[in-house]
Amino acid sequence: MGLFKNASTVLRANIREYGMYIALFVIMAIFTILTDGVFMSSRNISNLLNQTGYIAVLAVGMTLVIVIRHIDLSVGFLAGFLGAIAAIAMVFWKLPVIVVIPLVLALGVVAGLITALPVAKMGIPSFVASLAGWLIYRGAILLVTESTGTIVVPNQTFNDIGNGFIPDLPVAMRIPGLHTLTLIVGLLAIIFYIVNEIRSRRTKQAYNFEVLSMDMFILKLVIISALVGYLTWVLAGYQGLSWTLVIVLVVVAVYHFITTQTVLGRHIYAVGGNPEAAELSGISVPRIILITFGSMGFLSALSGILFTARLQSATMTAGSLFELDAIAAAYVGGVSAAGGVGKVVGSLLGAVVMLSLTSGMNLMNIGIAYQYVVRGLVLALAVIFDVATRRKSK
Amino acid sequence: MTPPILEMKNITKEFPGVKALNNVSFSVQKDEIHCLVGENGAGKSTLMKVLSGVYPYGDYSGDIVFEGEVQKFRGIHDSEKAGIAIIYQELALVPEMTVYENIFLGHEIRRGALVNWNETLKRAAEMLKKVKLDINPTVKVKDLGVGKQQLVEIAKALSRDVKLLILDEPTAALNENESENLLSLIRDLKKQGVTCILISHKLKEVISIADKVTVLRDGQTICTLDADLGQVSETVLIKNMVGREIDNIYPKREHVVGEEVVLEVRNWNAYSPIVERDILKDIHFNIKKGEIIAFAGLMGSGRTELAKSLFGNPDGFRIQGEIYLKGKKVAFSSPHDAIEAGLAYVTEDRKGNGLILIQDVKQNITLANLQEIARRSIVNSNVEVNVANDYRVSLNIKTPSVEQRVSNLSGGNQQKVSLGKWLFVKPDILILDEPTRGIDVGAKFEIYTIMNRLVEQGMSIIMISSELPEVLGMSDRIYIVSSGRITGELPIGEATQEKIMSLATN
Ligand SMILES: Nc1ncnc2c1ncn2[C@@H]1O[C@H](COP(=O)(O)OP(=O)(O)OP(=O)(O)O)[C@@H](O)[C@H]1O
Numbered sequence: 038m039g040l041f042k043n044a045s046t047v048l049r050a051n052i053r054e055y056g057m058y059i060a061l062f063v064i065m066a067i068f069t070i071l072t073d074g075v076f077m078s079s080r081n082i083s084n085l086l087n088q089t090g091y092i093a094v095l096a097v098g099m100t101l102v103i104v105i106r107h108i109d110l111s112v113g114f115l116a117g118f119l120g121a122i123a124a125i126a127m128v129f130w131k132l133p134v135i136v137v138i139p140l141v142l143a144l145g146v147v148a149g150l151i152t153a154l155p156v157a158k159m160g161i162p163s164f165v166a167s168l169a170g171w172l173i174y175r176g177a178i179l180l181v182t183e184s185t186g187t188i189v190v191p192n193q194t195f196n197d198i199g200n201g202f203i204p205d206l207p208v209a210m211r212i213p214g215l216h217t218l219t220l221i222v223g224l225l226a227i228i229f230y231i232v233n234e235i236r237s238r239r240t241k242q243a244y245n246f247e248v249l250s251m252d253m254f255i256l257k258l259v260i261i262s263a264l265v266g267y268l269t270w271v272l273a274g275y276q277g278l279s280w281t282l283v284i285v286l287v288v289v290a291v292y293h294f295i296t297t298q299t300v301l302g303r304h305i306y307a308v309g310g311n312p313e314a315a316e317l318s319g320i321s322v323p324r325i326i327l328i329t330f331g332s333m334g335f336l337s338a339l340s341g342i343l344f345t346a347r348l349q350s351a352t353m354t355a356g357s358l359f360e361l362d363a364i365a366a367a368y369v370g371g372v373s374a375a376g377g378v379g380k381v382v383g384s385l386l387g388a389v390v391m392l393s394l395t396s397g398m399n400l401m402n403i404g405i406a407y408q409y410v411v412r413g414l415v416l417a418l419a420v421i422f423d424v425a426t427r428r429k430s431k
Numbered sequence: 432m433t434p435p436i437l438e439m440k441n442i443t444k445e446f447p448g449v450k451a452l453n454n455v456s457f458s459v460q461k462d463e464i465h466c467l468v469g470e471n472g473a474g475k476s477t478l479m480k481v482l483s484g485v486y487p488y489g490d491y492s493g494d495i496v497f498e499g500e501v502q503k504f505r506g507i508h509d510s511e512k513a514g515i516a517i518i519y520q521e522l523a524l525v526p527e528m529t530v531y532e533n534i535f536l537g538h539e540i541r542r543g544a545l546v547n548w549n550e551t552l553k554r555a556a557e558m559l560k561k562v563k564l565d566i567n568p569t570v571k572v573k574d575l576g577v578g579k580q581q582l583v584e585i586a587k588a589l590s591r592d593v594k595l596l597i598l599d600e601p602t603a604a605l606n607e608n609e610s611e612n613l614l615s616l617i618r619d620l621k622k623q624g625v626t627c628i629l630i631s632h633k634l635k636e637v638i639s640i641a642d643k644v645t646v647l648r649d650g651q652t653i654c655t656l657d658a659d660l661g662q663v664s665e666t667v668l669i670k671n672m673v674g675r676e677i678d679n680i681y682p683k684r685e686h687v688v689g690e691e692v693v694l695e696v697r698n699w700n701a702y703s704p705i706v707e708r709d710i711l712k713d714i715h716f717n718i719k720k721g722e723i724i725a726f727a728g729l730m731g732s733g734r735t736e737l738a739k740s741l742f743g744n745p746d747g748f749r750i751q752g753e754i755y756l757k758g759k760k761v762a763f764s765s766p767h768d769a770i771e772a773g774l775a776y777v778t779e780d781r782k783g784n785g786l787i788l789i790q791d792v793k794q795n796i797t798l799a800n801l802q803e804i805a806r807r808s809i810v811n812s813n814v815e816v817n818v819a820n821d822y823r824v825s826l827n828i829k830t831p832s833v834e835q836r837v838s839n840l841s842g843g844n845q846q847k848v849s850l851g852k853w854l855f856v857k858p859d860i861l862i863l864d865e866p867t868r869g870i871d872v873g874a875k876f877e878i879y880t881i882m883n884r885l886v887e888q889g890m891s892i893i894m895i896s897s898e899l900p901e902v903l904g905m906s907d908r909i910y911i912v913s914s915g916r917i918t919g920e921l922p923i924g925e926a927t928q929e930k931i932m933s934l935a936t937n
């Protein structure tokens with residue numbers, strides 16, 4: 038069949054790009070079978086995505102840090118520390134949520150810039166600078182929670198960020214059994230996507246550039262719309278879109294846009310590809326380092342907020358190992374340690390893959406010891422696959 | 432006639448979108464110096480990579496017969512075992528290691544599980560004697576100049592009992608003396624029974640050294656010429672390489688230099704905190720509108736440092752001195768400032784700091800001037816493709832598309848991408864650092880033509896070049912640089928090779 042043959046050539050040519058999607062699909066399919074469908078249940082998928090939230094935002098920031106050939110180890114405990122600050126600000130200083138959130142996010146940016154300063158201005162390796170941060174924020178969490186222990190956050194609005202769902206339409210307009218607003222949002226997303234793709238195809242044609250053939254193009258639109266549609270339907274079957282998911286999607290969309298469409302994004306990838314050439318091209322490398330780490334700090338703060346809200350409290354161990362989960366997600370998602378290569382959407386998928394493994398194995402009652410081993414193997418496999426396909430495309 | 436030591440039969444090698452080698456046949460007799468010439472992208476390096484196993488058996492079609500046997504190399508390791516050594520233009524030494532460690536790297540002399548350092552040192556000294564390099568084998572490679580590093584590479588190859596030595600553009604980064612040295616070493620090696628394949632764009636040296644010359648064009652063998660039969664001459668080579676005759680590779684132009692001084696540099700001094708010494712002393716020079724000035728001199732005389740120190744000083748030298756742009760005093764604190772003020776700098780080391788190899792042609796061309804194709808900081812990628820295509824056509828860059836990764840282009844075409852990138856900045860003053868290094872005659876001619884067109888449009892060009900014919904053929908005025916000082920200034924009418932050389936070495 039012509040269509041099938043075409044599709045398989047397109048797929049093979051872009052195996053690197055679609056590899057992630059296929060891997061995710063395979064993992065989900067396996068767990069769905071092994072758990073008799075429980076894995077794909079609305080409730081489980083909804084939970085899984087909510088749990089991914091605080092790692093996903095870190096992975097997005099980490100992607101850019103790794104793209105410019107650096108690393109930030111401090112993000113986990115920074116997130117934990119800022120989460121604690123948020124809790125303290127609400128519980129002890131009695132500040133309103135509307136003040137606390139911007140405050141904490143701003144502190145995150147400052148913290149990121151502080152880590153970046155010696156890196157950008159003096160050439161200190163970021164591994165060392167951020168390891169120092171790791172120790173400092175670890176200590177800082179203990180300091181601020183020492184006297185109180187776990188700080189419980191009673192604020193409903195704040196906790197909704199980690200546990201709540203978007204409201205539904207008035208009862209009269211609902212479809213029974215489904216979260217109707219979620220369905221509408223999903224539908225709008227699909228329409229937006231299709232219109233956008235058609236527009237971009239038209240411009241390309243106006244410039245006489247090569248585009249996918251019509252049947253391939255339609256196939257692509259159908260598949261992606263179907264996926265988004267299915268996901269929406271699954272989520273609508275439980276409580277709809279969670280606020281966490283909304284936040285993650287917004288973050289990923291903004292970062293995707295910045296990295297692929299803007300001058301700043303180009304500059305970041307140029308610095309990652311060859312810092313000296315970038316500098317000689319008029320790009321300030323220190324400035325890019327500061328911006329990237331500043332954004333990492335911002336996202337660490339966001340991660341801290343999401344995590345604290347999810348637990349409805351700030352604990353003394355919050356943030357442990359987040360940095361390594363984020364780094365793993367980024368590598369699974371296809372960033373390269375050599376610099377200059379990696380996509381934020383890939384890292385989001387990487388985070389979802391890693392969390393799916395955890396969630397699926399939990400459902401199957403597999404012990405935590407085996408879970409670590411399996412996740413380690415998947416990380417290794419993903420990177421091997423990535424390097425192997427990259428070599429081939431060279 | 433004895434059978435050839437090497438015969439490559441009907442070699443075809445394809446990359447996505449490019450047939451780099453199309454049924455190439457190539458044969459080399461024992462003990463000859465066989466030069467391989469051809470335009471940028473003709474397939475010379477690819478052919479040698481096939482031979483040395485970089486592209487393993489199965490990646491290409493055709494046969495390699497070496498010393499009478501069909502070879503199926505799976506990697507460089509196999510070809511090395513067979514006695515073939517290849518030295519790339521980018522040197523493959525470990526800078527932080529000593530010379531003797533480098534020479535035996537990968538085939539250490541052992542005693543049991545340990546390295547026998549005394550024997551290594553002794554053998555290394557012998558190898559260095561063989562290549563006539565008078566240095567202490569315990570110095571670090573990073574402390575040697577490129578010329579000496581090149582010789583260390585050869586010593587390394589010799590230490591493995593090489594029968595066939597391949598050199599890919601070995602003299603591109605060497606000065607005249609060093610080149611002469613290297614060539615006479617190759618002649619010596621020939622007497623000792625080492626067969627040599629040499630790739631070069633410097634036709635003079637090809638003519639002086641070759642026993643045979645094979646010309647490649649567009650991935651095909653055009654001919655093999657025999658020097659003993661008097662078949663090798665510059666005109667014949669050029670004609671076969673580019674497929675047409677070029678009688679004067681420096682295109683004629685009216686030297687109409689404007690009156691206005693666009694750039695003047697006074698009392699320029701620079702100190703490098705890294706090497707802890709003064710690298711530029713008391714430099715004065717100026718350039719007028721529509722003028723080409725050349726900085727002539729030996730490699731390492733400080734010309735690149737001068738260019739970089741003017742171009743926003745990215746290396747962090749400590750600088751004293753003044754720059755005047757059109758009479759107004761200015762200071763650049765970064766390359767960004769310099770670009771904004773209308774300068775552009777095409778670097779000499781395109782791989783090191785000129786291009787972003789993992790990105791594609793279009794991204795490289797637009798990098799230094801993204802604002803031009805962006806609206807409100809959002810890049811218009813469709814316009815970008817068009818811009819890149821314009822430069823691809825006007826500079827005749829050989830690539831299947833502007834979406835090709837720059838690392839996949841041949842050396843000369845990378846240089847053109849680098850040039851395109853800086854032309855897109857539309858500068859008033861263009862600094863070209865060794866603009867034609869590693870570039871074939873045809874493309875040189877094209878680049879010179881472009882330079883002429885640019886100055887006619889009012890641009891001023893500062894050309895740094897170690898090739899005297901190029902300096903004499905292209906510039907309006909010449910400054911000679913030696914050890915970080917300007918030791919002379921000659922208008923083109925008074926300049927001769929002898930005068931320049933004597934100023935450059937004093
Ligand atoms: N890895 C690769 N992927 C795709 N195309 C390649 C790759 N390597 C080389 N090419 C293409 O093959 C052709 C031959 O390249 P090659 O490097 O052999 O040229 P060359 O004769 O050595 O040129 P130069 O004198 O510029 O070094 C060029 O068109 C080049 O773009």
Ligand SMILES: [Mg+2]
Binds near residue numbers: 475476477599841842
């Ligand atoms: Mg080459």
